[in-house]
Amino acid sequence: MPDLRNTSALKLESIRKTFGRVDALTSINLEVNAGEFLTILGPSGSGKTTLLRLIAGFVTPDSGRLAIFGKDMTMASAGKREIGMVFQHYALFPHLTVLENVMFPLEMRKHSRRDAADKASAALAAVRLDAFGDRYPKQLSGGQQQRVALARAVVFEPKLLLLDEPFSALDRRLRESMQREVKQLQASLNLTTIFITHDQEEALVMSDRIAVIDRGTIQQLGTPNEIYYHPRSITVAQFIGESNILEGTETPEGLRTSSGMLLRRASPSTSGRVLVRPEAIRITREPATGGATNQFKGKIASRTFVGGFTIYQVDVYGGDTLTVRCLADEGSMFEASQEVNLSIREADCRPVPQDAKDAGA
Template identity: 40%
Template structure:
């Protein structure tokens, strides 16, 4: 393992009257792949710039391993970096590009060539060693950039939207490739992206940012299945939201009344911490499209919401149905159903039931959503 831990302690960054990063504390463990994910303006690029040394924090500390680097110049931090633009030297071969940082380090003065060849094997580009960057595909150039950043065994690697310039299919392939390389050498990576799928695919943990603050840190599964706020629920993946009124049951569960005739039930072991365990309150329930079932209309049964199919969208492996619900305000939800080779059984205008299993719901206080 070459990676060391990164610790950010009470980090603040102001640009005049703008608070870009607000009292951020974050630890990336040695050998961990952590992504910082958030919308534009959330502060994620400012974090990367401060860790790299391109920007100085207004206050707070940055520690890599056991060394505080808050005030050090970028070249004194020994960090590997990979950018969206590959920044390869066009006049140097692939091997020479990888070897460039090695020649600047005393440790590699005598063995830079063998180390460069080792990195070529790692990124599976040994047969391209003597080619120029212009003779490579975008994905191959990005692998060269990763190899160059890893070559001198940095304690930390920073990646700033490194796959943004690639097409979708190549981007998906490179996600797997970068993760393979990271795991094989035990590198510590702080990865900045606005692409949810990218973060969920590659990361051991993800930090969700909003307005300079961390909203939640967790594994991809934790963030997807157990978001702690409506912001996280809405930002990570697709989500439907419905409003209702929650009533606590004696067994510790919740009944959520959507209207006079429709009530959903939640078991005691799947109640959100943001909802009171006693009394009643206005709530927002969050429903993943793939967790909803769709059936032809039947007699009233528990945890079913009647509606009408408005649109059916073919997505290859599945269909997305837009269903207008028979609730006050006539809200619409998306439901994702597996695609079969025969014609879809659901047509626009058809009356259906949306089936909501108890464990498919996340429930939040309505006041929490308005605050988000």
């Protein structure tokens, strides 16, 4: 099997898994490079949890192959895979102290108690919890428990680190600092990390690459930029960030939407669909001066103030309702039913291909 002998940290080939009559995963092909931070992003029910459990070794695939650093692990038990995992609710052992929790994987690997204690203390120091070794998990805050779980997952120098929605139980501020901390630890250990989440913002912030999964298949694999600006399907476009999807027919001048707007775009769309991100639309009182951009007049339908920016729903005269996002400026806010001008650059009207597996829905 020469194709398994390469440097990819994790390689999944045509992985398929069915539960009863439900196809959890239809055909997963994925390669994760060594040292990479890869996010598996998908809504609930997309199959991402099954994929995670399959990588971890808690379920085995019906067919397909899984290799870790070139070694076939398709049927290997979880303990044999040398994967450190942080569970959604941390799964710390409540009857063991923090230090004993971190020592656990080392003791299972027959390290001496002394050695295990030394290594575990060092791992706890790395997450700034060395003073908390004697406490029990319940005596710690959510963020601290999370860091213990992280220390326990990396203390035995695993080949892969798996993170299962680890930040979902934390409040916003704590989540951001934990995201930074995990990123730093991952980078300093040069540890290949697979991160599971349904939070697209988190995925964009943390990842080297993102695999968007839905209906049991990977819809798109790419860098955060690629995924955000060049979604390969409507599903991906709608799942990542906010989006205006405009449908119509292609004409030589541009896309003529069914509502009658003409959108000039840099390249023609084969599917008759164009994606415009809300922040790519400029909103002004006076018609914008300048050449080849798309210009529309419309009326503000609603305004949502979100602090740093403002979101407007604008009814375009003889056209669709567009979502517009702009930086908040106390001096120049628009009021409901005020008339405004919208302008969109050609390059920001991005053609979106048809969903590859629309028939499967």
